Amino acid sequence: MTILTVVIGLVFVLLLLSLLATTIMELLASFFHLRGRNLIKGLRNMLATNDESEQILERFKDNSLYKHLTQQYGRQTQGPPSYMGAETFRSILFDIILEGEEVDKLKEKIDTLPDEDLRNVLNQLLRDADHELDQFKAKVEKWFNDVMDRASGWYKRYTQKILVGVGLVIALVFNADTFAIYVRLESDPQTLQQVVQMAEEFVSAQGEVMVRPADPELETSLNNIRELIDQRINYMRSPLGLGWDDVDFSSYGVYDWLAKIMGYIVTALAVSLGAPFWFDLLRKIVNIRAAGNESS
DSSP states (O other), rough: OHHHHHHHHHHHHHHHHHHHHHHHHHHHHHHHHHHHOOOOOHHHHHOOGGGHHHHHHHHHHHHHHHHTTTETEEEEEOOOOOOOOHHHHHHHHHHHHTTTGGGGGGHHHTTSOOOOHHHHHHHHHHHHHHTTTHHHHHHHHHHHHHHHHHHHHHHHHHHHHHHHHHHHHHHHHHTTTTHHHHHHHHHHHHHHHHHHHHHHHHHHHHOOOOOOSSSSSSHHHHHHHHHHIIIHHHHHHHHHHOOOOOOOEEEEEEHHHHHHHHHEEEHHHHTTTTTHHHHHHHOHHHHOHHHHHOOO
């Protein structure tokens, strides 16, 4: 038994917990329309930098093309759309700027916009495009894509904070103490062998990249959670000491509780890194171990 084998087992456990946390995060994101709210945040950053110009954003959201994006299966949803293409943004923006006028009035209409920053940005893009309409359209679409790239960073940082909280709840519910799991794997070769075998089968089944749906439906997310707990996590609960069934609280001293709390915190932070991180790490370690076995 090598340290590398123990690490494979530990990383696989953290991957499963991260998968559970990620699925729960997807459920929360769908239920609370987090992606849509982040999109609105990005649009507000572009269109409404003060209260006076908030009307531009409201007119943007009242546009028929925007409303079409909020429909699902032909029905209007409660929240904003999760995604918008650059061409769609440009089309809606031009529509609310022109207000039914011909496109040759575009420069004149831009100068009447209430938001000074928006006026300045659009006029700068128009100058950069040498007042050529097709180039100006491309410049506006690139501006949108640049802002959405930053918005993706905002969303990632925001959801990572939520993942820490979700990870901590998972650690407490399953009694998933990273330090205790490592000790159990190191001291129990039979359990370690089972976990490592599951890890190798998991990597082989997933292939090179593990892809999760970006915005799953509620029922799909719930089914993913149930399947993950029933087929993966519950199978390892008893061998790894997960759960609270066999915990003897009377044997715990102050130091034991402090160590356990630290283990929960480490688990929460590890889970917040996300399932793709742990899968990629697991795949690399499994390949290193396989290469070492072949050379032996």
